[in-house]
Amino acid sequence: MNKIRIGNKIRIGVIGAGRIGKIHVDNIKRHPRAQIAAISDLYVGDELLEWAASRGIPLVTQDSENILTNPDIDAIFICSSTDTHVQLIKRAAQEGKHVFCEKPISMDYRQTEEALEAVRAAGVKLQVGFNRRFDHNYKRIREHVQAGAIGDVQLVKITSRDPAPPPEEYIESSGGMFMDMMIHDFDMARFLSGLEVEEVYAQGGVLIDPVFGKHGDVDTAIVTLRFEGGALGVIDCSRKASYGYDQRAEVFGSKGSAASANDHPSTAVLSTESGVWSDKPLHFFLERYEAAYFAETESFVDCLLQGNLAPVDGNDGLAAERIALAAKMSLQKNRPVKLSEIM
Amino acid sequence: MNKIRIGNKIRIGVIGAGRIGKIHVDNIKRHPRAQIAAISDLYVGDELLEWAASRGIPLVTQDSENILTNPDIDAIFICSSTDTHVQLIKRAAQEGKHVFCEKPISMDYRQTEEALEAVRAAGVKLQVGFNRRFDHNYKRIREHVQAGAIGDVQLVKITSRDPAPPPEEYIESSGGMFMDMMIHDFDMARFLSGLEVEEVYAQGGVLIDPVFGKHGDVDTAIVTLRFEGGALGVIDCSRKASYGYDQRAEVFGSKGSAASANDHPSTAVLSTESGVWSDKPLHFFLERYEAAYFAETESFVDCLLQGNLAPVDGNDGLAAERIALAAKMSLQKNRPVKLSEIM
Amino acid sequence: MNKIRIGNKIRIGVIGAGRIGKIHVDNIKRHPRAQIAAISDLYVGDELLEWAASRGIPLVTQDSENILTNPDIDAIFICSSTDTHVQLIKRAAQEGKHVFCEKPISMDYRQTEEALEAVRAAGVKLQVGFNRRFDHNYKRIREHVQAGAIGDVQLVKITSRDPAPPPEEYIESSGGMFMDMMIHDFDMARFLSGLEVEEVYAQGGVLIDPVFGKHGDVDTAIVTLRFEGGALGVIDCSRKASYGYDQRAEVFGSKGSAASANDHPSTAVLSTESGVWSDKPLHFFLERYEAAYFAETESFVDCLLQGNLAPVDGNDGLAAERIALAAKMSLQKNRPVKLSEIM
Amino acid sequence: MNKIRIGNKIRIGVIGAGRIGKIHVDNIKRHPRAQIAAISDLYVGDELLEWAASRGIPLVTQDSENILTNPDIDAIFICSSTDTHVQLIKRAAQEGKHVFCEKPISMDYRQTEEALEAVRAAGVKLQVGFNRRFDHNYKRIREHVQAGAIGDVQLVKITSRDPAPPPEEYIESSGGMFMDMMIHDFDMARFLSGLEVEEVYAQGGVLIDPVFGKHGDVDTAIVTLRFEGGALGVIDCSRKASYGYDQRAEVFGSKGSAASANDHPSTAVLSTESGVWSDKPLHFFLERYEAAYFAETESFVDCLLQGNLAPVDGNDGLAAERIALAAKMSLQKNRPVKLSEIM
Incomplete structure (x- = not known):
């Protein structure tokens, strides 16, 4: 039996474990250079836990701060409801984490601009979920x-x-x-x-x-x-x-x-x-x-x-x-x- | 050798022998119950005469009145320029002839309404050249x-x-x-x-x-x-x-x-x-x-x-x-x- | 009113006035350089006469010889049953007429060869009805x-x-x-x-x-x-x-x-x-x-x-x-x- | 953090790590109820080891017997060259393991029949790689x-x-x-x-x-x-x-x-x-x-x-x-x- 050390992987936390969050988890898992580190959702029940276990997700939490402040996480996928996006982007930026955010960033383009400003200031990357591209x-x-x-x-x-x-x-x-x-x-x-x-x-x-x-x-x-x-x-x-x-x-x-x-x-x-x-x-x-x-x-x-x-x-x-x-x-x-x- | 008498055919005069007029002539000729009686055009030259002869058109004239007043003609195709349509429709209606008119009837919808009124008054039929139907x-x-x-x-x-x-x-x-x-x-x-x-x-x-x-x-x-x-x-x-x-x-x-x-x-x-x-x-x-x-x-x-x-x-x-x-x-x-x- | 002399047209006789013969007649009529001179069919009834009249066909006959020997006819379309093709091709060739023949020429390729030989000997043209080409x-x-x-x-x-x-x-x-x-x-x-x-x-x-x-x-x-x-x-x-x-x-x-x-x-x-x-x-x-x-x-x-x-x-x-x-x-x-x- | 015990998974060993073997490994990994237990190949070099590591395959071996006799393996994918199929099917059957075998089973249908007989006798399942179905x-x-x-x-x-x-x-x-x-x-x-x-x-x-x-x-x-x-x-x-x-x-x-x-x-x-x-x-x-x-x-x-x-x-x-x-x-x-x- 032989083993080799694998190259570094991007470690990702997913906030929001609804339909679209789960899709992203499965896709992150399929990427040979990415790994899923944690998911958070406002409601953590048996169904979510079972699903997370079947995907081998090491951490399931109710509090997104557990993800945002986790030093072992490089990037955040924001898949929670639209009204949470701006605040989460700002927090992620503060924590120096890269962000993938579902669309739209917000309903108010001035708030969106604030979020973009936070991203720029922190020098992190932000990708928006326009999957059709x-x-x-x-x-x-x-x-x-x-x-x-x-x-x-x-x-x-x-x-x-x-x-x-x-x-x-x-x-x-x-x-x-x-x-x-x-x-x-x-x-x-x-x-x-x-x-x-x-x-x-x-x-x-x-x-x-x-x-x-x-x-x-x-x-x-x-x-x-x-x-x-x-x-x-x-x-x-x-x-x-x-x-x-x-x-x-x-x-x-x-x-x-x-x-x-x-x-x-x-x-x-x-x-x-x-x-x-x-x-x-x-x-x-x-x-x-x-x-x-x-x-x-x-x-x-x-x-x-x-x-x-x-x-x-x-x-x-x-x-x-x-x-x-x-x-x-x-x-x-x-x-x-x-x-x-x-x- | 045997011959029989054919049933009545619609006899048609075509005013305007441009591209679209010629198309209508050939299509009239293909219809077993229609015949082409005459064409008129502002310019009657050799080319038109030769073309008319190849189609067996009995009358080629410069003056549309020769068609409008011809008692052997049942219906008129108006294929001349748009600015002549209204006047020709009115004349045809006066002469009790049915009208097929190329689109548009006119650039001025009030004039179009006048033409329609003439058609209604005369009890003739008017079809407009919306071929795509x-x-x-x-x-x-x-x-x-x-x-x-x-x-x-x-x-x-x-x-x-x-x-x-x-x-x-x-x-x-x-x-x-x-x-x-x-x-x-x-x-x-x-x-x-x-x-x-x-x-x-x-x-x-x-x-x-x-x-x-x-x-x-x-x-x-x-x-x-x-x-x-x-x-x-x-x-x-x-x-x-x-x-x-x-x-x-x-x-x-x-x-x-x-x-x-x-x-x-x-x-x-x-x-x-x-x-x-x-x-x-x-x-x-x-x-x-x-x-x-x-x-x-x-x-x-x-x-x-x-x-x-x-x-x-x-x-x-x-x-x-x-x-x-x-x-x-x-x-x-x-x-x-x-x-x-x-x- | 003006008339011009049209160039020579190919004058065609059609033998066999079934479905395919009628199609050929209508197509010959649509050609500006061809004219239909006669049709023959074993059975000439009212329906055929009426149809022929509607197409303006000058001669309708039961006897194909009236077509084959007609000096005003340049070419023959053979649209009769297959078993008549070879004999009709030979006769047309003898009379110096060009031939269009429906497929197949015959069921017996040796007879077909005889027909082709007659065509070659007479120097007339023979086209076979492979319409899909x-x-x-x-x-x-x-x-x-x-x-x-x-x-x-x-x-x-x-x-x-x-x-x-x-x-x-x-x-x-x-x-x-x-x-x-x-x-x-x-x-x-x-x-x-x-x-x-x-x-x-x-x-x-x-x-x-x-x-x-x-x-x-x-x-x-x-x-x-x-x-x-x-x-x-x-x-x-x-x-x-x-x-x-x-x-x-x-x-x-x-x-x-x-x-x-x-x-x-x-x-x-x-x-x-x-x-x-x-x-x-x-x-x-x-x-x-x-x-x-x-x-x-x-x-x-x-x-x-x-x-x-x-x-x-x-x-x-x-x-x-x-x-x-x-x-x-x-x-x-x-x-x-x-x-x-x-x- | 929460964990749950996952239901039983089918544990699979893959024999032959060529192009098709690797495809099967990735597909097995994507199945939530299957897991890849081992692969074997006649030649185990750095490239294969690296690839296996990137897929998290616990065992890489040169000897297919290590797979065939492994009590923790439920089923075998035979992706090696055609001339090895019959022998491997028989061995897998002897060991009570289910078999997925690439096509054809063999070039000699009598040998294929022998392999099928071994499968029947052992009561294991055999699926053949007709993927187009x-x-x-x-x-x-x-x-x-x-x-x-x-x-x-x-x-x-x-x-x-x-x-x-x-x-x-x-x-x-x-x-x-x-x-x-x-x-x-x-x-x-x-x-x-x-x-x-x-x-x-x-x-x-x-x-x-x-x-x-x-x-x-x-x-x-x-x-x-x-x-x-x-x-x-x-x-x-x-x-x-x-x-x-x-x-x-x-x-x-x-x-x-x-x-x-x-x-x-x-x-x-x-x-x-x-x-x-x-x-x-x-x-x-x-x-x-x-x-x-x-x-x-x-x-x-x-x-x-x-x-x-x-x-x-x-x-x-x-x-x-x-x-x-x-x-x-x-x-x-x-x-x-x-x-x-x-x-």
């Missing part, structure tokens, strides 16, 4: 755009539809369609085009379920964007696509277009007397972005190991939040809103 | 919508991109992107959804060629629509798609979506070391809508023979013109414009 | 192969499935699956690859309807081919594909592959909770090869006008017949059969 | 067939092409195209159709590289199959598809067809003036069947945990080997060979 389809579009294959960007189109609305308790505190759901799409618009948004116009409606209206939210929206330099963009968004998660994008430019389609559980096509039938798209974000979640973690770990810049950082988080706020204002006032008005 | 792909989407397959309409998306910009002399007198090009898409939005448009917001830019700006026009636009009942729509439009004519639509509703893709010259796919390659879309409207142009003529002839209503009539023409005018105003004022403001 | 998809594959895009041909795959079996009376006299149906595919194998077949092995079965077995025929078959130089091929064939006419091909070579898919009535895709649905392929050969039938006629007329070689000639007809005979023998003997054995 | 696309076809969606099976078509030929040293000892490469396809033919093969006819050639001929092998082949009950099948196979790994299948029956296409790295489509481009298929088996390899391991572990039958067992391995032997004989004799001749 690591999706194979969007990345490929971005590559085509960056390679100049489509020339100058003129139009950006994004379709973003969930398979089913969230429960009412989620809707209440979600921050609304623009901040909760379309924030990913606003980031995609910036990522795919490589351009900053200057003006937005948002149309929305309650077409699926009155519960959205009850909480001052919409369930269906079209947001048009004007980018610096004059390119145009449009995002259409729905809380319920009966056929499943619909995630497509297209960037059109002076030399052509690059467009992606949905991913499906299989390529199988059934042809019968009644038509030609194929699978619905992959059901929801866990299935569709499974590989992207892993790639996002991989990328964070690699940037820490190699001392690189975070591939999607606090400024990206802030930019998307400001677009979301502009869209919200546009919907309320039914007029285009410039990003420069958000201040 | 007869396209196999759009028709199929419409069928799915009408059959209830997608439930209540919530979103309508249309992509409309030309392969190359028109020459400058065309741009000057075209009426601009909204009236010249997107008028088809505004009609599609109404046709596919079965809903009336209540409000539009238009974004546009000169991203392809400054010549558009010189004439106060745009070459790239995104127009969002709000339909009666709250459904939303968006049309993106470009004067130049390097890869060819891009004509797609999608209607999304409470039970699903119906979407069309482009048509291609072949289904052949070439796979080599450098990638998987397939044909560009059919080049332009003549190729893509070849069958639709025939079906449109067929439909007009059939409605005359059977005494049915025109499948797409003056009111459809008017409605699309009013949306185009609203879009134009929206672009100028950079604010949403209600259709009720167009009066 | 003019299909947009197959042509595109052939272009890729000819352009060297796939390198040296190594594999040829053809799928050929009818939507429904023919009636029993057709089966009785059809010549069997290989001669009636797959003869097109044997021609495609030669056309797409540009190679001659040296050996075939046929497997077949009666899996759809015992009526095929009753007449010594099969309804399902797989035929493998060995081409000169060693490339391999395979054709799968069925008399009944519930989902419609299935016509696909692929040529694979040292540098890649070129493959075609089916054509469909529309590109519309319906996505609902129960899956993603699209149209079945175009129903049958009339729909799928509508454009190919016209292109085939166009090509024949053009070769006469320009004095070119027929694009698909008697030798192509003969070659496909010999492959069909070899396949038949292979099925009977359950062993591979060399083409050199067919003599 | 766990591929999302093939599984979906199988589901459609089993659900009766395509009716009675009439035709089975499989395309199986590698992106590049293996090195000469591999070719020498591979067992030839039928036993090495097509054995997967023979298994697929049985799996997808649910039918046994009764007769095969193989055509093959050396079209890619003479090195195959030098070792009495072919690099291109078409094998036709006759199944019990009369259904037909065909597999086309190439050692080099320039555009990448080509893995498709279709099952056609009385009610329709179920067909799969290749998987691709992304759905992105680039449309430019020069055409419409998309990604080549996933490069090779490691990429294409990545998920299938995990699912295969998962399935083996689950069958051990739950006491179920192995989802693909020794008899499946034996059946595919016998088809491969029949295909080899058919190629040599250039005649169809019945499976009953292989004995």
Whole structure:
């Protein structure tokens, strides 16, 4: 029997052991140069303990301070509720720990700016959870755009539809369609085009379920964007696509277009007397972005190991939040809103 | 040798022997129950005469009155320039002839209304040249919508991109992107959804060629629509798609979506070391809508023979013109414009 | 009113006014340089007369000799039953008329050779009705192969499935699956690859309807081919594909592959909770090869006008017949059969 | 800090730490109810030790007996060269250990039968490494067939092409195209159709590289199959598809067809003036069947945990080997060979 000493690994603590926190834990475990050191959650019950044991997590705690102050931890994943993000980022920065934070950083871009300031002051890295940047389809579009294959960007189109609305308790505190759901799409618009948004116009409606209206939210929206330099963009968004998660994008430019389609559980096509039938798209974000979640973690770990810049950082988080706020204002006032008005 | 007498045919005169007029002539000739009686054009030269002879057209004239007053002619196709449409419709109506008129009827919706009034007063039929209603792909989407397959309409998306910009002399007198090009898409939005448009917001830019700006026009636009009942729509439009004519639509509703893709010259796919390659879309409207142009003529002839209503009539023409005018105003004022403001 | 003299047109007589004969008549009529001079059919009734009148055909006759000996006729389309082809080709050749003949020329390749000899002796042109050579998809594959895009041909795959079996009376006299149906595919194998077949092995079965077995025929078959130089091929064939006419091909070579898919009535895709649905392929050969039938006629007329070689000639007809005979023998003997054995 | 005791895990030893052995190790590690206990390889060097350490494998040994006789090991993965499989299966069975064995079990079906007999006698389970049975696309076809969606099976078509030929040293000892490469396809033919093969006819050639001929092998082949009950099948196979790994299948029956296409790295489509481009298929088996390899391991572990039958067992391995032997004989004799001749 032989053993060898392994190279240093990044030791990670995860705050918030909900659905997304657990995904990150499993992805950290799969990374050969990372290890999971601890998780915290406000509620530690048998189920969580059993789950943590099955993953071999050495420490499960209710108090995130046990993680933040742990000298054996290099980086923190913040997967708790949005209202805790800013405070946790500041604490992590104070403790000199690198941060991966789920989106959005906050509902108030001024608080986000404070968090970014703390990160800058501490010299730690901050990556924001825009997992779609690591999706194979969007990345490929971005590559085509960056390679100049489509020339100058003129139009950006994004379709973003969930398979089913969230429960009412989620809707209440979600921050609304623009901040909760379309924030990913606003980031995609910036990522795919490589351009900053200057003006937005948002149309929305309650077409699926009155519960959205009850909480001052919409369930269906079209947001048009004007980018610096004059390119145009449009995002259409729905809380319920009966056929499943619909995630497509297209960037059109002076030399052509690059467009992606949905991913499906299989390529199988059934042809019968009644038509030609194929699978619905992959059901929801866990299935569709499974590989992207892993790639996002991989990328964070690699940037820490190699001392690189975070591939999607606090400024990206802030930019998307400001677009979301502009869209919200546009919907309320039914007029285009410039990003420069958000201040 | 045997001969039999054929049943009555609709006898048609075509005013305007440009590209679109010639297409209509060939399609009329292919219809077993229609015959071409005459064509007129402001300029009758050898080329036109030779072409007319090859089609066996008995009369070629410079003066459209020779057609309008010809008692052996049942119906007129108006394929001359837009500024002549209203006057010709009125004359045809006076002469008791049915009318097929290319789009738009006019640039001024009040004049269009006058033409419609003349048509109503004379009791003749008027069909407007919205050929895309007869396209196999759009028709199929419409069928799915009408059959209830997608439930209540919530979103309508249309992509409309030309392969190359028109020459400058065309741009000057075209009426601009909204009236010249997107008028088809505004009609599609109404046709596919079965809903009336209540409000539009238009974004546009000169991203392809400054010549558009010189004439106060745009070459790239995104127009969002709000339909009666709250459904939303968006049309993106470009004067130049390097890869060819891009004509797609999608209607999304409470039970699903119906979407069309482009048509291609072949289904052949070439796979080599450098990638998987397939044909560009059919080049332009003549190729893509070849069958639709025939079906449109067929439909007009059939409605005359059977005494049915025109499948797409003056009111459809008017409605699309009013949306185009609203879009134009929206672009100028950079604010949403209600259709009720167009009066 | 003006008239001009049109250039000479090819004057064509059609022998056999069944389904395929009528298609050819309509296509001849659409060609600006061809005109239909006469049709003959063994049975001339009111229906045929009415149809002929609607097409403006000047002569309808029961006796093909009235066509063959007519000095005002330049070329003959032979669309009568297969057992009349050889005799009619010989007569047309004697009369110095060019011939378009439906496939197969005959069931007996020695008789076919006699017909070809008569054609050669008379110096007239003979085109065989392998319409698929003019299909947009197959042509595109052939272009890729000819352009060297796939390198040296190594594999040829053809799928050929009818939507429904023919009636029993057709089966009785059809010549069997290989001669009636797959003869097109044997021609495609030669056309797409540009190679001659040296050996075939046929497997077949009666899996759809015992009526095929009753007449010594099969309804399902797989035929493998060995081409000169060693490339391999395979054709799968069925008399009944519930989902419609299935016509696909692929040529694979040292540098890649070129493959075609089916054509469909529309590109519309319906996505609902129960899956993603699209149209079945175009129903049958009339729909799928509508454009190919016209292109085939166009090509024949053009070769006469320009004095070119027929694009698909008697030798192509003969070659496909010999492959069909070899396949038949292979099925009977359950062993591979060399083409050199067919003599 | 809290800990809980985890339920029993299957403890696995892997014999053979080549490419496929390492894949299995990583997949075993990902399974929450399995753990890797040891690996053995004929050559244990620094690279292997380092790799093993990075995976936390407690034991690395040169002698497979250390694994076979280890009382703490429940099951063995045999990933060593084919000539060792039979002996290792027998040893594992003697030691009462369950076995996962890579394909083929052996080149000599009588030896395979001996190994199966040992497994039966010992009452252990044996799963054979036909990973494609766990591929999302093939599984979906199988589901459609089993659900009766395509009716009675009439035709089975499989395309199986590698992106590049293996090195000469591999070719020498591979067992030839039928036993090495097509054995997967023979298994697929049985799996997808649910039918046994009764007769095969193989055509093959050396079209890619003479090195195959030098070792009495072919690099291109078409094998036709006759199944019990009369259904037909065909597999086309190439050692080099320039555009990448080509893995498709279709099952056609009385009610329709179920067909799969290749998987691709992304759905992105680039449309430019020069055409419409998309990604080549996933490069090779490691990429294409990545998920299938995990699912295969998962399935083996689950069958051990739950006491179920192995989802693909020794008899499946034996059946595919016998088809491969029949295909080899058919190629040599250039005649169809019945499976009953292989004995």
